Amino acid sequence: MLVTFKSKAAGEVTMYQEHARRLLDLLHKDVSRGVITAAETGPALAILEKEVAGSRLHPSTGELEHDVHVHHGENGDDAGHEPAATVTFAARAYPLMEMLRAASQGNNDILWGV
Template sequence: MLITFHSKAAADVMMYKEHAKRILDLLNKDPDQGIITSAEAPKAVEILEFEIAESRLHPTSEAVKRDIEAHHGEQGDDTDHEEVEQVTFATRAYPLLDMLREARRGGFDVVWGVYPAA
């Protein structure tokens, strides 16, 4: 499922629900549908900026490293899969954070709903 965030402040931002849920949980918002008002935007920006900074302080966990290594050969080659590239929380959160900054600046709300993937 996809979530599409809308605001008059910026272009739409789309994310998989599973990725957006972590962000919306931090903001105490329902992942199915909701609104971040222009009055709530400054606090939402503050929360996301803090969480992004925190996520950058912690290296990849050993469990994730072991999982990646388990799927590759002894020399690190893997003829069955593409090279694994991790997408960080910061990378996933940035487009919404940018939208929230613009919404805060312009006094606009951010709204979302869930749409089935095409």
């Protein structure tokens, strides 16, 4: 399932629900429907920036292990697949963080699930 973030300050940002959930859990928001008010955009951005900085210090290996398991058999053969590549937390968070910056500057809310 997809989650689409909307704001008058920026174009829509769409991401898979599982990725949006990780971001929204940090902000104590429900993934199915919600709002980040204009007043909340600055603190929300600070929370995500802190998490991005931490994720760069301690990259997650869980996603990489999952990709390797999916693309490679139990015996380790690669079945002709490209090497597994991961999308970092920072890369996933970037579009929403840019929307938060624009919403903060324009004093706009961010909505999803509506």
